[in-house]
Amino acid sequence: MTGWEDIRAEVLRRIRARDWPPGQVIPGEEALAQEFGVARATVNRALTALAEAGFLERRRKSGTRVAETPVRRATLDIPILRHEIEAQGRAYAFRLLDHRLMLPPLAVTTRLGLAPDQPMLWLETVHLADGHPHAHEARWLNPALLPDPCPDFSALSANEWLVRTLAFTAGDLAFLAEAAEGRVAEVFGVTAGAALLVMERTTWSGDQPITLLRLTHAPGHRVQMMV
Amino acid sequence: MTGWEDIRAEVLRRIRARDWPPGQVIPGEEALAQEFGVARATVNRALTALAEAGFLERRRKSGTRVAETPVRRATLDIPILRHEIEAQGRAYAFRLLDHRLMLPPLAVTTRLGLAPDQPMLWLETVHLADGHPHAHEARWLNPALLPDPCPDFSALSANEWLVRTLAFTAGDLAFLAEAAEGRVAEVFGVTAGAALLVMERTTWSGDQPITLLRLTHAPGHRVQMMV
DNA sequence: TGGGGCATTATGTCTAGACATATTAGCGAG
């Protein structure tokens, strides 16, 4: 009847009800195990989960205390554009606008830690939902990782090729707002200067950078996260 | 020498090295336990962690398989503005621009599921770092949850009051880009139409909405997430 | 042939006990 999820729920209730206010040290695992009539390992499972979620802070010897700043963690399920669009019952397609080897801007080489005089593969793609532009993708690829000959990215999306082929070990992700300009404005059919949401992502294979991706969303797009 | 974290690392290595490609069913816990020379519970701990991180999908009876779409989950540590600013060694302050009871726009009542003719408490705040505007906060508060008399939000930030006082059980969070206008443009000293990043957040206490918050960031701001 | 029920199977969870490890508080020496 009392599983670790019940215990997690009960502890969370006490935190929210301010029975155990922020900063307070809560009873030890042994004591809670006795109170709930379970083994210590079961209490440990529950408290560990709450600590991972950011509700508790645990330290050996000093014990477990309620976090001062409750729920400060949110998770984002990064959508695969094709799935996201098809899940809405719309037809997915993409069009490769441009791809060539060229010298990246300094901001790109700096972020990736590459030599500034090294040309990289530049890919520009538009993702379509029912024929309407849904997102604009600009990608810089480290050419050192590409096979010879280069895959045909007009048939297979670069994203899917990467996912299938390369092992990646780390990455980061940022959101920012940017004014539409040039080709992006043209793609979405908005006037230059319109506010667009950009997701920027870099991925690494060990200490080698794989790619830098800038995904510009259509006007009005919201990226939803779960708390 | 072989703890559950080592096992997690080794399994992750095999996934990334394509020893176990996406979609593949990997050996059962019993087999892995034997291979690594540990108890099944230890393997379970490692695989459970990888499943939570999105690398594996586990189902009773059918077993554990490598996820088709690797790493599709990112976490955001929602910053408390004051801490974020002070961590950069800058002085934090905020100024309450406006607060009054007024009828919210339909979009707000719809999102919160409240009656459209019910006035709500409106708070408009600017957060400052070293005196410079860092973020603009617009907040609608459910007046049913406020004590009488209403707390003095010019002395205590609404956010901190809420965190200290109300239990919240759920919430969601979205990012979008928006053109600067009116007071927001004025606060940041940008021309109307400039692209700004907005974080929108609603919080609930059970089925009662607590607040809807729109945090507009200063021009050029990036919200960084960890993958 | 089709469908319902049952055996099988892999994961999910729990227990009791043990040892490991980080961290703190206190003690003692210089």
Added chain:
DNA sequence: CTCGCTAATATGTCTAGACATAATGCCCCA
């Protein structure tokens, strides 16, 4: 008084075994 060692302590992890639960797929019966 301060530094460094030590003992105490709460969490972290592991084990071996057990039972629970969700799916699957097979067998049997209609």
